[in-house]
Amino acid sequence: MIPGKNPHHPSFRRSFLFAFQGFRSAALQERNFKVMLAGGALAIAMGFVCQLDLVSWAIILICIAVVLASELLNTAIETVVDLVSPEFHPLAGRAKDVAAAATWVTTLLVALAGICVYVNALFFR
Numbered sequence: 315m316i317p318g319k320n321p322h323h324p325s326f327r328r329s330f331l332f333a334f335q336g337f338r339s340a341a342l343q344e345r346n347f348k349v350m351l352a353g354g355a356l357a358i359a360m361g362f363v364c365q366l367d368l369v370s371w372a373i374i375l376i377c378i379a380v381v382l383a384s385e386l387l388n389t390a391i392e393t394v395v396d397l398v399s400p401e402f403h404p405l406a407g408r409a410k411d412v413a414a415a416a417t418w419v420t421t422l423l424v425a426l427a428g429i430c431v432y433v434n435a436l437f438f439r
């Protein structure tokens with residue numbers, strides 16, 4: 315909470331608007347997040363092409379959510395690091411590198427999970 319601000323929590327509607335504002339700024343300004351949104355759209359299109367069953371759709375949607383959420387968290391961490399350490403500092407660099415690694419590990423494993431789902435839908439049904 316911002317110091318000195320009204321201690322009452324914002325309403326759900328206002329909280330949702332703040333979250334939407336964060337999503338919008340990431341979608342407009344972050345190249346990696348744009349790429350991941352495009353990847354999510356592609357995954358959904360492939361789901362229709364492969365005529366996924368309900369459980370496979372659930373797996374694909376969870377995968378998309380995990381990747382987008384990890385990129386949003388990575389962006390949040392980078393933003394805070396830039397705020398508290400605008401100058402070069404090895405710990406700032408480490409924090410950004412580790413946050414980026416989290417995104418890439420997630421993306422890699424989600425891509426493998428997605429391939430399993432589509433291969434199963436195309437060749438084993």
Ligand SMILES: Nc1ncnc2c1ncn2[C@@H]1O[C@H](COP(=O)(O)OP(=O)(O)OP(=O)(O)O)[C@@H](O)[C@H]1O
Pocket residue numbers: 346392399400401402403404406407408410411414
């Ligand atoms: N303040 C800093 N001190 C030390 N190293 C830093 C600092 N800021 C960035 N770095 C190093 O530069 C790398 C790139 O940082 P940058 O802020 O450009 O993020 P990025 O990789 O461009 O992120 P994105 O592409 O997601 O916006 C970091 O991973 C880190 O290794």
